[in-house]
Amino acid sequence: MNNALSMFFQPSSIAIVGVSRNPNKAGYGILKNVIQTFPFKDRIYPINPSANKILNLTVYASLLEIPGSIDLVIFFVVPKDIPELLIQCSQKGVRGVIIESAGFAEVGQEGRLIQERVQKLGQKFNIRIWGGNCMGTVTDELITTFEPIPNEIRLKGSLSLVGQSGYFSGAVVLQCFTERYLGIRKACSIGNRIDIDECDLLRDFLEDEKTKVAAFYLEGLKRPREFINIAKSSKKPIICLLGGQSRVGRQAALSHTSSTTSGSPELLSGLLKQAGIIQVQDFGEFFNIIESFVKLPIPTSNKLAIITITGAGGVIASDIVAQTFLEIPELSAATELALKAIFPPWMPPKNPVDSWPAFELHGLDTALRKIFPILLGDEKINAIILMIACMSVAASFDPEIISSLKGYKKPIITYFVGNKMVKSQWTDIIRRDGGVVFDDINTCVKSIEFLYLWNKFQNREVF
């Protein structure tokens, strides 16, 4: 509890200003999520001057009526009301507020003036301010956002996220849970960054024992030098999607989260790279690289084997690998010999391991259970891409084979092509069991390269 941001992540009591009786309103959603997750039910204080009870909790008319002190206040009220409410917060000993309402600097001059006033009051009263124009937090201990996060889909884990954009942050969390089966430690939507910014959170994530991977979607860095300095000492992967790098993108960012970036995007990108920060360019890549770092072990060399049911997969993977720092080495004599026992004599195994003759001979499942241990046991091979065609020839494929190979501590990524019904079922099983599946070969290869290069950087073998 002595952490600088503990009032946001582990508050001792919570007041919510702007709760609503209407289940479709954000002011209801916030309260519902807090009740679902906050352990001290008697220290949740909904505020609404025109309601008595909501969700079985006593509703207070104002902050000042609440008995005892308040640690964290969540606001979903119009911006112009907030300065006055901050004065009440200071009287109640509040240490932090989360402002989820929009309508600040992102909408123009009037909002900008309110935002400045809120910022100054926070400094004056020593109250840390989170937001506004944000979606709050989704952590493994507390949910303060308004988006419904049912317990059935929620997964606890080692990923900590920052998203400047509200809806995008919410959507990222939902996609992490439901599509990628990624558990969240702390997902933080920070919006206009009136006070709390990515530097505060990066510091928090690096100190936090439960955070393994830190990821950021930002529309410009608020304190670039500080962010880079903190990142430099990180032993954890930091993944960053920086929006607003182009002229049109910058204008869009301005009206979105009132972010402005000065200076050259190329220079900033170079500085982030020097600090070891992994940069991605797109939402799709954001999910893929995060998933790779959270789920996969780091390869200790650039040497990759391909196991494929279709020769075309091996050919295209080879072409893509040729454009990276990775390598598809020839098989060692011992590995080739071991594989030969599974392959018919007329098709000696090579890398890429085009395995259909072995599949025809033994059945696909049996052959894979022999091929995988041979390749993973070879110390010269440090990562594997498996390519399966979802068609009758692969009917015996058991997606659970992937999780059974975790003990080898080498990254395995699976690519499926073919019948969607089979493809999506197998993808879901592998992802649920902690494995990685991507829908194109380029992403499979590049993800392994990202892991490999990050490790090189950590060892200071910089390119």
Next chain:
Amino acid sequence: MNNALSMFFQPSSIAIVGVSRNPNKAGYGILKNVIQTFPFKDRIYPINPSANKILNLTVYASLLEIPGSIDLVIFFVVPKDIPELLIQCSQKGVRGVIIESAGFAEVGQEGRLIQERVQKLGQKFNIRIWGGNCMGTVTDELITTFEPIPNEIRLKGSLSLVGQSGYFSGAVVLQCFTERYLGIRKACSIGNRIDIDECDLLRDFLEDEKTKVAAFYLEGLKRPREFINIAKSSKKPIICLLGGQSRVGRQAALSHTSSTTSGSPELLSGLLKQAGIIQVQDFGEFFNIIESFVKLPIPTSNKLAIITITGAGGVIASDIVAQTFLEIPELSAATELALKAIFPPWMPPKNPVDSWPAFELHGLDTALRKIFPILLGDEKINAIILMIACMSVAASFDPEIISSLKGYKKPIITYFVGNKMVKSQWTDIIRRDGGVVFDDINTCVKSIEFLYLWNKFQNREVF
């Protein structure tokens, strides 16, 4: 029927050598698919010396026992038996054979010699040879492959495909049907190209009225100059994924389909580009670009609008567009005025059209039904990317809106981020109704750019 390849696509009779009673064997699958699709059931002749009836058809002991002439013969027998069988074919007036068995030049010297002999006999007897080491054909009129293609998933359409790889060709067809809802006109797996090659098929596709888009996966071009010459006159989009461009990829291609490419990959790629051929680098891109050309109208300018529920989507899309030949123009005065009626006064609409304030005001579905016609009616906007966050705020989204906008003849691509259950359901509905959804913004933008650049090329406004 006077087409050069009509014996393959519309044969008057079919014999299958190597049929099997075992439903798991390819020799059974071929027969089953032919029975399912070939209209003249009394002109299907299964050949197997040790069977009487399979699938209710009379089985013949040899080709020579079949009454009357035979147009097309499909082989699934060991390569060494084929030369002798070709002599029988010549006696029966056969015009074409499809060899689906593997074991030719791709496995070494012995296979290479058989392949050469088969090739020479084909020339001698004037029999066109398709394959070997291939999966035959899946057309809207006939299926000769062994992979089960149930009628429930089969879609007829305007896409014609060539895949050199067997399993990959089969998997592509299954994925086109089940995941992308792409109808096939002619899907052709040509394997080792003993005779029939991509030039024969490109010529066929360009002459074929029902083919709208032609796509090729090839491990090297057999007759590059010829292919490029045919392509030059094409008014149809030709999409090409060329495997074996790198050293390791080339070696993999050699043992896969015995393909060898001489000369520089860069030079070849340049020549293909000059001929207007659209080149892709990966399986994922292959599907995405094919789907875009089959389903979407061609934009007549490079001007794009973004409709997004999350500002972050507009920011990232802008950054990606900035790296292309596309442009996100400012809204015209008339369009801005029309949109203003839907937006709250504190959030004037811009392009990217960050629409959540309009969604909050009218509900998402109602707002979209107002915004789309305004943007699509603006002649300065020729394509739209729609970005929807699959979360509670978008609950009223109706994916059928996309197909209702087809009359505007402008490409619309949708991107979803968020809850997978919702995401995959909406994706499926839009794709089934002929629309396009991609899983990252980069693919959305680049696909529109591919359409735009192809059109520029067709109009000889070459870059």
